Amino acid sequence: MTAASMINNDMDSSADEEIAGCLDLSSPKSFFLFAGAGSGKTRSLVKALDHVRRTFGETLRFRGQRVGVITYTNAACDEINRRLEFDSTVEVSTIHSFAWSLISGLNHDIREWLRTNLAAEIEELKALEAKGRSGTKASAERISKIASKGKRLANLNTVRRFVYSPTGDNRGRDALNHSEVIKISATFLQTKPIMQSILVGRYPILLIDESQDTNKLLIDALFTVQSIHRESFALGLLGDMMQRIYSDGKEGLGQNLPDDWATPGKRLNHRCPKRVIGLINKVRQTVDGQEQIPRSDSAEGWVRLFVLPGDTADKPAAERAVAQYMAELTGDNDWTSSAACKSLILEHRMAARRMGFLEMFVALHQVESFRTGLLDGSLPLVRFFSEQILPLVRAQQLDDRFAVARIVRESSPLLSGDKLRYAEDQTMQLRHAREAISSLLSLWHTDASPTFGEILGNIAASGLFAVPEALRPTVDRDVSLSAVEEDGELDEVNRQTEKAKAIEEFLAAPFSQIEPYVTYVSGKAHFDTHQGVKGLEFPRVMVIMDDTEARGFLFSYDKLFGGKEAGDTSVESTRRLFYVTCSRAENSLALVAYSIQPDRVRQFVLKEGWFESEEVIVGIPGH
Numbered sequence: 001m002t003a004a005s006m007i008n009n010d011m012d013s014s015a016d017e018e019i020a021g022c023l024d025l026s027s028p029k030s031f032f033l034f035a036g037a038g039s040g041k042t043r044s045l046v047k048a049l050d051h052v053r054r055t056f057g058e059t060l061r062f063r064g065q066r067v068g069v070i071t072y073t074n075a076a077c078d079e080i081n082r083r084l085e086f087d088s089t090v091e092v093s094t095i096h097s098f099a100w101s102l103i104s105g106l107n108h109d110i111r112e113w114l115r116t117n118l119a120a121e122i123e124e125l126k127a128l129e130a131k132g133r134s135g136t137k138a139s140a141e142r143i144s145k146i147a148s149k150g151k152r153l154a155n156l157n158t159v160r161r162f163v164y165s166p167t168g169d170n171r172g173r174d175a176l177n178h179s180e181v182i183k184i185s186a187t188f189l190q191t192k193p194i195m196q197s198i199l200v201g202r203y204p205i206l207l208i209d210e211s212q213d214t215n216k217l218l219i220d221a222l223f224t225v226q227s228i229h230r231e232s233f234a235l236g237l238l239g240d241m242m243q244r245i246y247s248d249g250k251e252g253l254g255q256n257l258p259d260d261w262a263t264p265g266k267r268l269n270h271r272c273p274k275r276v277i278g279l280i281n282k283v284r285q286t287v288d289g290q291e292q293i294p295r296s297d298s299a300e301g302w303v304r305l306f307v308l309p310g311d312t313a314d315k316p317a318a319e320r321a322v323a324q325y326m327a328e329l330t331g332d333n334d335w336t337s338s339a340a341c342k343s344l345i346l347e348h349r350m351a352a353r354r355m356g357f358l359e360m361f362v363a364l365h366q367v368e369s370f371r372t373g374l375l376d377g378s379l380p381l382v383r384f385f386s387e388q389i390l391p392l393v394r395a396q397q398l399d400d401r402f403a404v405a406r407i408v409r410e411s412s413p414l415l416s417g418d419k420l421r422y423a424e425d426q427t428m429q430l431r432h433a434r435e436a437i438s439s440l441l442s443l444w445h446t447d448a449s450p451t452f453g454e455i456l457g458n459i460a461a462s463g464l465f466a467v468p469e470a471l472r473p474t475v476d477r478d479v480s481l482s483a484v485e486e487d488g489e490l491d492e493v494n495r496q497t498e499k500a501k502a503i504e505e506f507l508a509a510p511f512s513q514i515e516p517y518v519t520y521v522s523g524k525a526h527f528d529t530h531q532g533v534k535g536l537e538f539p540r541v542m543v544i545m546d547d548t549e550a551r552g553f554l555f556s557y558d559k560l561f562g563g564k565e566a567g568d569t570s571v572e573s574t575r576r577l578f579y580v581t582c583s584r585a586e587n588s589l590a591l592v593a594y595s596i597q598p599d600r601v602r603q604f605v606l607k608e609g610w611f612e613s614e615e616v617i618v619g620i621p622g623h
């Protein structure tokens with residue numbers, strides 16, 4: 001009998017039993033389940049919830065209580081809700097919507113908190129300004145912030161009801177921003193006994209997934225609540241310190257846990273093949289030495305590191321060569337089908353370049369208030385092109401005249417019910433619409449590639465679709481920025497100018513970029529970010545590591561691969577990100593590192609024992 005076949009694949013089930021034992025409404029016990037990637041923590045969470053609903057569903061319903069679950073993303077919320085069949089005794093939310101649900105409506109207390117906090121922030125900025133050099137960009141920003149915070153402080157009494165949207169930009173004068181909502185809820189939970197009782201009364205059990213990245217102030221506050229209400233409240237933390245990739249999380253979480261906490265553990269990795277587990281164990285070794293064991297039925301799997309020159313001219317082509325190499329090595333042809341692989345990039349811009357929507361992306365990404373909408377596809381000025389123009393152009397290209405007619409009937413003001421009803425000559429009106437369509441589509445004649453701006457100009461002239469608010473100043477030049485400038489404030493004027501410039505650049509980009517952009521933001525692209533795949537898994541994973549292209553400062557693969565000693569903050573945060581990305585692979589893993597010192601990278605990974613020498617390929621394969 002081999003060592004592998006002696007492994008009991010159920011060896012960790014005692015952790016689930018221990019957790020079930022903790023979740024007893026009459027004698028609740030808090031627990032801390034921290035275990036490596038793919039060990040089934042999310043699965044344990046769902047099992048724990050199943051146990052509670054089966055055992056205590058009736059009692060919870062009778063008492064009007066729920067089990068609270070906090071997950072990291074909206075997608076994770078949806079997934080857990082789906083698995084629990086949307087059971088009403090379980091309330092799954094993201095940290096922001098959870099925090100807001102605690103404090104929403106406490107307008108007086110929020111106002112007083114803001115009064116103190118804004119005054120402190122202004123003092124801090126003034127102190128910095130007194131120390132810093134004047135006349136610099138940083139100084140101008142500080143002065144502008146002092147002014148806007150001062151104005152907000154002065155207006156506080158006029159706000160009757162504070163508002164907040166966990167997924168929005170929260171720009172209005174009565175809106176709280178994301179970090180305020182977290183800080184306020186944490187402070188109230190720390191300091192107000194009534195808030196603590198409300199929380200415990202609502203949720204006798206509160207479970208937090210990925211808690212290594214949960215805001216440290218909130219984690220501290222929840223520990224306080226647990227210590228005061230330990231007889232009636234169980235806090236369950238699930239996570240993995242090795243997967244802490246946001247700076248919000250609490251360092252050293254889990255150290256010095258109170259004695260009454262249970263600490264179930266898990267040793268198996270159910271997701272990755274043996275070779276990947278070997279790699280992630282090594283990467284983790286210097287951090288906490290935790291080693292995972294593969295399942296008895298796990299495959300051997302494949303890992304290759306490709307070290308490519310940092311100045312590779314055509315990176316997408318090099319990555320296709322890597323995929324081809326992987327297909328031949330593994331005998332798995334799906335490596336050559338981009339739809340079947342996941343390529344992980346550090347920054348959205350890297351996907352934009354590879355997929356061909358760089359110009360429109362870069363233009364709009366400059367404006368902070370556009371970013372959320374740009375990344376989830378909800379930005380109105382982009383939706384105008386993605387949801388109205390794109391379907392129309394596609395239908396026309398497929399020669400689907402019915403679809404063209406339907407789209408225009410549904411959304412064109414030219415054919416709105418009122419327009420047709422009151423038109424003196426309906427046939428004329430229909431002709432007008434037909435002409436507008438053919439004028440728009442003529443922009444593509446002779447294989448031209450119109451820009452967003454050319455399309456906008458055409459639509460504005462024909463009236464085929466209503467032009468969204470944000471694009472109107474660009475169309476009606478008379479409603480120009482000078483109008484804002486006269487009576488606007490400096491801050492607002494700057495913001496408007498920045499937006500106008502971004503929109504102008506966006507309009508100069510080719511409309512053909514909208515299609516790959518839509519694919520990317522709908523999550524259907526084979527690209528995703530290193531951070532965005534936390535919690536997910538894929539059969540074939542390619543991790544693209546390129547510090548220069550990512551231009552980030554938090555992570556540096558060059559430092560991880562021998563540029564700096566272990567222990568350096570950016571080495572350690574990059575090591576954790578590297579652990580997260582490698583551990584997503586179910587079958588095979590290709591790591592692509594662009595470096596100006598390929599030999600140093602190779603020597604480093606061999607010395608560390610992360611790879612065998614035949615697993616490291618320097619240069620573009622096949623070249």
Ligand SMILES: Nc1ncnc2c1ncn2[C@@H]1O[C@H](COP(=O)(O)OP(=O)(O)OP(=O)(O)O)[C@@H](O)[C@H]1O
Nearest residue numbers: 036037038039040041042043044270271534535536
């Ligand atoms: N006991 C088990 N038996 C069989 N498969 C399991 C078991 N536990 C987990 N799995 C499978 O292993 C994979 C990883 O599980 P899960 O996502 O719950 O792990 P995790 O610890 O939350 O991972 P990570 O921290 O990497 O996000 C999933 O495909 C899951 O279905």
